[in-house]
Amino acid sequence: MLQELGLRYPIFQGGMAWVATGSLAAAVSEAGGLGIIGSGHAPAEYVKAQINIAKEQTDKPFGVNVMLLSPYVEEVIAVVAAAHVAVVTTGAGDPSRYLAQLQKAGSRVLPVVPSVALAKRMARSGVDGVIAEGMESGGHIGTMTTMALVPQVVDAVDIPVIAAGGIADGRGVVAALALGASGVQMGTRFLAASETLIHPRYQQAVVAAKDVDTLVTGLYVGHAARVLKNPMSRQYLRLEKRLAIEGGDMSAVEALGNGSLRIAVQEGDPERGSFMAGEIAGLIHDVRPAASILATIMQEAQQVAANDWRSRLVAP
Ligand SMILES: Cc1cc2nc3c(=O)[nH]c(=O)nc-3n(C[C@H](O)[C@H](O)[C@H](O)COP(=O)(O)O)c2cc1C
Numbered sequence: 073m074l075q076e077l078g079l080r081y082p083i084f085q086g087g088m089a090w091v092a093t094g095s096l097a098a099a100v101s102e103a104g105g106l107g108i109i110g111s112g113h114a115p116a117e118y119v120k121a122q123i124n125i126a127k128e129q130t131d132k133p134f135g136v137n138v139m140l141l142s143p144y145v146e147e148v149i150a151v152v153a154a155a156h157v158a159v160v161t162t163g164a165g166d167p168s169r170y171l172a173q174l175q176k177a178g179s180r181v182l183p184v185v186p187s188v189a190l191a192k193r194m195a196r197s198g199v200d201g202v203i204a205e206g207m208e209s210g211g212h213i214g215t216m217t218t219m220a221l222v223p224q225v226v227d228a229v230d231i232p233v234i235a236a237g238g239i240a241d242g243r244g245v246v247a248a249l250a251l252g253a254s255g256v257q258m259g260t261r262f263l264a265a266s267e268t269l270i271h272p273r274y275q276q277a278v279v280a281a282k283d284v285d286t287l288v289t290g291l292y293v294g295h296a297a298r299v300l301k302n303p304m305s306r307q308y309l310r311l312e313k314r315l316a317i318e319g320g321d322m323s324a325v326e327a328l329g330n331g332s333l334r335i336a337v338q339e340g341d342p343e344r345g346s347f348m349a350g351e352i353a354g355l356i357h358d359v360r361p362a363a364s365i366l367a368t369i370m371q372e373a374q375q376v377a378a379n380d381w382r383s384r385l386v387a388p
Pocket of ligand 1: 085086087088089091110111112137139162163164184205208209210211212236237238239257258259260261263348349350351352
């Protein structure tokens with residue numbers, strides 16, 4: 073499928089709500105990956121405008137991520153179908169009711185799946201591939217790790233599997249391909265792309281993060297999300313744990329989280345903003361253009377593939 077799309081590199085830039093604009097997606101697609109616009113809970117006009125920006129900036133294929141829980145999902149699907157977007161990835165559930173419409177418009181549809189069961193159900197419904205996303209990822213997550221999830225999904229379905237979660241360099245790409253993935257999706261690495269117009273405090277927090285600098289909020293509320301440790305996420309977690317122990321009403325925690333990614337992106341306020349990022353942030357040390365990120369990762373991947381670790385697989 074990746075060859076049919078004409079991608080130079082087997083790398084998707086994950087659609088990220090508020091973060092992945094038409095310009096970022098175009099820059100990634102121009103550089104040989106697949107850029108994906110994040111639509112989040114934005115209205116259809118926003119998504120249309122971002123698609124138009126991407127189309128002005130690249131002739132290469134790009135994608136749109138549709139959040140199925142968005143109040144505007146029907147209108148967003150209509151906009152995406154009318155634009156004949158090459159790839160539609162979906163978050164938060166089962167896109168099968170939109171499948172015929174999107175595939176008729178020429179889109180390949182790849183839902184994000186956190187489990188083998190959902191991957192199998194999606195394959196049966198006729199999707200073009202799945203994105204198996206581990207809980208190392210930034211943003212909303214399931215409970216499986218990428219290392220355990222990807223090979224199990226690969227064995228369970230006969231459609232392409234894209235591995236996501238915890239990948240930010242050539243080693244990660246080769247590892248994912250070794251697990252049987254057809255390609256990878258990266259989000260956190262692209263938070264630190266020059267074309268990503270998030271608040272500098274958010275971007276610098278990603279670059280400064282160490283391996284243990286993320287935590288998972290929302291476990292008790294039912295929508296877990298991985299974010300950087302900051303005053304906001306610590307406060308959220310404290311309140312959430314207290315209410316869970318006391319059996320209190322969780323709506324106060326939900327209210328705290330509402331709009332917090334937008335605040336992180338636009339205002340960079342660590343007291344009120346959820347700086348969503350994955351565990352691999354500790355591996356990211358600089359902000360660079362998307363083209364440089366992709367070229368470096370593919371050079372590293374080729375070096376890793378040519379490395380003498382393969383000799384360790386041969387019995388002495
Ligand atoms: C800030 C941020 C926002 C995200 N928003 C979305 C989203 O709206 N829809 C979605 O399907 N995935 C979303 N993701 C997940 C990414 O698309 C991608 O699958 C994930 O970041 C891969 O893991 P990594 O962060 O370890 O690279 C988001 C991730 C981040 C970091």
